């Protein structure tokens with residue numbers, strides 16, 4: 344007998360057609376669970392869509408606090424904007440918590456983690472008027488094919504630094520920016536999650552500073568190997584600086600396309616250069632980066648973004664920096680604010696410049712020093728910051744005192 348089901352009773356049916364019965368029971372369960380399954384499916388799809396939306400560089404939440412951008416463009420501000428270089432970093436226990444579970448470059452390469460770390464200082468310090476994407480300047484040498492490790496207590500280490508100019512040709516310029524798209528993803532995700540609270544800053548290292556790390560194999564007090572290259576291989580040095588400039592311009596454009604609203608270029612090794620060396624090996628490439636970004640933004644019909652150059656040790660060359668085309672010039676703590684204003688004039692914004700070591704003083708002393716500093720710079724064309732990155736042992740209450748004092752100063 345096939346295909347005919349006599350339902351004498353459920354037990355008979357079960358014993359006679361176990362397979363068919365199993366299917367019937369499964370159908371019953373599916374039907375009963377269908378509504379909750381459908382909700383689950385819709386919820387999952389919508390969450391996936393949300394996830395996808397968060398990686399689409401458009402329809403960002405409206406900006407609620409534009410002080411930083413107004414100051415960079417010379418517009419009037421209600422209060423002096425403030426942010427801190429390396430504000431997402433090791434002085435924060437919540438950053439240490441993330442780092443206890445993930446390698447440094449894993450945090451940089453994982454948009455969810457980079458975004459979380461970027462947001463941490465904003466949650467703790469409501470007076471901050473900007474965020475800076477969590478990354479590092481050394482992601483560029485990595486994208487060029489060099490190995491960079493982060494050694495605890497030491498900092499960055501290149502196991503195989505450049506030892507001869509002939510090795511410049513081994514650098515993988517083609518596709519470098521594609522290998523940095525994870526930074527763009529982190530920027531886009533952060534733009535959505537910041538919900539317009541403050542602008543998001545993108546950044547890069549400058550050609551000379553990156554070249555120094557690539558030759559020295561890490562941080563260096565003397566940069567002796569790099570200086571030997573400047574003397575012995577100037578043509579090869581310019582070849583490498585030009586390569587880095589091309590990659591940096593395209594990297595910054597990708598950051599803007601991803602949602603960066605201001606860009607900062609870190610020439611952190613400028614303090615190793617005398618004036619002639621700064622004029623030959625740093626300034627032309629900083630200028631090319633500014634004009635290259637501006638021209639490519641125009642060509643792509645993107646919205647222009649203000650740019651900041653920060654040359655640590657660049658105080659003696661402020662006059663040169665004034666001519667590089669940047670809206671904002673960052674100052675380290677060795678430069679007097681009033682002297683700087685005399686040199687740069689009224690059409691450039693200044694940024695800085697409390698000595699990071701002053702954040703080890705008492706909150707009362709920090710408040711007084713910060714108010715003095717802000718009053719020296721004045722409200723117009725000024726962004727308050729430190730004169731270099733915040734250091735890992737900085738007490739949490741110091742950051743609170745600093746950011747609050749900026750907003751109460753004027």
Ligand SMILES: Cc1c2[nH]c(c1CCC(=O)O)Cc1[nH]c(c(CCC(=O)O)c1C)Cc1[nH]c(c(CCC(=O)O)c1C)Cc1[nH]c(c(C)c1CCC(=O)O)C2
Nearest residue numbers: 429430431432433475476477478479480498499609611732
């Ligand atoms: C020179 C330089 C580097 N990286 C950078 C610069 C230019 C800024 C400056 O001059 O301070 C840029 C940078 N690197 C980092 C930031 C913070 C970004 C942010 O606040 O969101 C920034 C702006 C994260 C970082 N970059 C690094 C850390 C600490 C490493 C860790 O977490 O183990 C962080 C939070 C590692 C790093 N990376 C680099 C050094 C010298 C070090 C060691 C110094 C240190 O240990 O603080 C290279």
